[in-house]
Amino acid sequence: MKYLIVGLGNIGPEYADTRHNIGFMVLDELAKQEGTRFQNSRLAYYTEVSFKSRTLCLIKPTTYMNLSGKALSYWMKDLKIPVENVLVIVDDLALPLGTLRLKPKGSAAGHNGLKNIEAVLGNSNYARLRFGIGDNYPKGRQVDFVLSAFDKDEQPELPALIDRSIEMVKSFATIGTELTMTRYNK
Numbered sequence: 001m002k003y004l005i006v007g008l009g010n011i012g013p014e015y016a017d018t019r020h021n022i023g024f025m026v027l028d029e030l031a032k033q034e035g036t037r038f039q040n041s042r043l044a045y046y047t048e049v050s051f052k053s054r055t056l057c058l059i060k061p062t063t064y065m066n067l068s069g070k071a072l073s074y075w076m077k078d079l080k081i082p083v084e085n086v087l088v089i090v091d092d093l094a095l096p097l098g099t100l101r102l103k104p105k106g107s108a109a110g111h112n113g114l115k116n117i118e119a120v121l122g123n124s125n126y127a128r129l130r131f132g133i134g135d136n137y138p139k140g141r142q143v144d145f146v147l148s149a150f151d152k153d154e155q156p157e158l159p160a161l162i163d164r165s166i167e168m169v170k171s172f173a174t175i176g177t178e179l180t181m182t183r184y185n186k
Contacts, residue, residue, distance in 0.1 A: 019133040020146040023089040043071040068113040069120030095132025
């Protein structure tokens with residue numbers, strides 16, 4: 001069984017450790033833990049991880065955030081992966097830092113990456129792992145906030161949250177969305 005795990009982010013060193021790139025950060029750590037490396041491929045950095053007789057196909061779109069749907073759609077078709085086996089990892093302003101929430105479907109909630117995926121797929125019926133980044137920014141400064149690095153006091157929390165996200169990805173691929181939600185969503 002194949003699963004497409006899509007980490008959302010922006011390419012380029014200036015975005016590397018920003019809140020908006022948490023999807024990339026989770027997949028980078030998963031690849032590192034599994035001893036694999038991403039290769040630059042069509043519309044995305046790509047690698048595969050085997051877990052409990054499943055293949056996790058990991059992509060980090062190289063299309064920039066607001067065109068993420070193009071990469072997701074290409075890889076779904078190329079790898080013949082049905083939408084129920086797709087998981088998108090995305091930053092979420094509406095959730096406090098430390099909150100991880102798996103959802104079977106939902107709205108884009110103003111997120112440009114999710115808006116584009118919905119536009120390309122024609123629906124929002126794909127699972128997403130929302131990684132809370134908080135909303136501690138002055139009015140009108142949302143873009144600056146999501147494109148900034150995590151604060152010094154937030155950084156110590158990240159490794160455990162990223163590891164928990166990886167557990168949730170593996171759980172999604174083995175026991176499915178509903179049981180993973182029951183086990184991990186708090």
